Amino acid sequence: MGRRHLAEHGASGLSLRAVAREVGMVSSAVYRYFPSRDDLLTALIIDAYDAVGECAENADESARDRGVAARWLNVCEAVRAWALANAHEYALIYGSPVPGYAAPEATIGPASRVPVVLLRLLADGVAGGEVVAGETAAMSRAVRSDFAQLRRTAAPSVPDAALSRAFAVWAQVLGTINLEMFGHLHNVIHDYDAFFTLQMRRACEFLAQGA
Amino acid sequence: MGRRHLAEHGASGLSLRAVAREVGMVSSAVYRYFPSRDDLLTALIIDAYDAVGECAENADESARDRGVAARWLNVCEAVRAWALANAHEYALIYGSPVPGYAAPEATIGPASRVPVVLLRLLADGVAGGEVVAGETAAMSRAVRSDFAQLRRTAAPSVPDAALSRAFAVWAQVLGTINLEMFGHLHNVIHDYDAFFTLQMRRACEFLAQGA
């Protein structure tokens, strides 16, 4: 059983005992694999990030023959689909932080898998001429330097305006998923699938064309 | 003391006992005011929605002499400022739902105060010619009917395309605040204030001008 199984089936409850229950273990047996609850939580978080990261990578890969906007859209849809299918894991990584728990450095790598996919795609789009720069808004030195850092590490040659749009779309993705999953669209929107697709299609076109 | 004080000072912990502690009461005294933990939670949620709603209304009011985009921006900034100043309340209403708690109907009204402000503003902008329609994307019958319903109740004469952009911006607002508050921008963005303003300025211009 062990770690693998824990990671696969756990996380529907945040407590160590709940995870143990779910895999049919007694709570103390978990300590054979994780020295404490926080380490278990860290493992679950990492596994969740890896799972959604892999989904995003696959979605990107499977739309290889299409344009950048369509590929972004595909990744966004994949992230939402994963979120819907794994509500607890989604809340664990993109919802409110668990009180009293501070994520260690080890989560940083897995956490950036989805953003890395999106930024690489964006960079490809810029290189291929599919993504236009658009007007660059006035921005503070601090933000400009953060964008420059991002350009150096994950999004070569992507102009500030396009990076800014990428953040906007990514925030919109998570914001829309949160609105939907946490009940804020209840009785307002009825066909969540169609709504999300509509919103994302426009967002991804805007991302590429700056309009 | 009582309800008022509870509502003002509570919510830094989600538990009834934590709330009681915070107002200097013994836990059983809370039952003088609320029949159960869930009712306490409901009251806290309503107070939080009302608080952020009032902030949004004030922000809108205080920018009365400016254009629609500037007023939206002002409201968005106010929501973020409230979120930063009231992190627990923010997580309570816009973060992951509390396990085992289902929000009753009584929260719907307060929950819609901010959206109502934004939609009214949008409708004013449309009426005054400040908000353009923009191209209407193809959308499913279900979404079209939801938008029509929204138009009837809160956003008279606002075209589908503008409503769609409003959802986009609102999702982006919450998404960006979540990214910031839940640690996803850690070591990526350093000047959160400047970053938020930059993003929102562009978003609000896009909202009004559809480009």
Next chain:
DNA sequence: TGTACATCAGTGAACGCGCGTTCACTGATGTAC
């Protein structure tokens, strides 16, 4: 103005529960000779 009583806000002890963590243990599986 003074006494008797009701109302009310809050106390404090107790309950059963799920939590994280520990510890001594069991019993199956693998390895050495």
Next chain:
DNA sequence: TGTACATCAGTGAACGCGCGTTCACTGATGTAC
């Protein structure tokens, strides 16, 4: 091939803690006569 021992995965009881909830209570404040 058979026995002796080490390793390992998991058990089960116990701990102290914070939780939501109950209940009988105290003591201050208001009201009636």
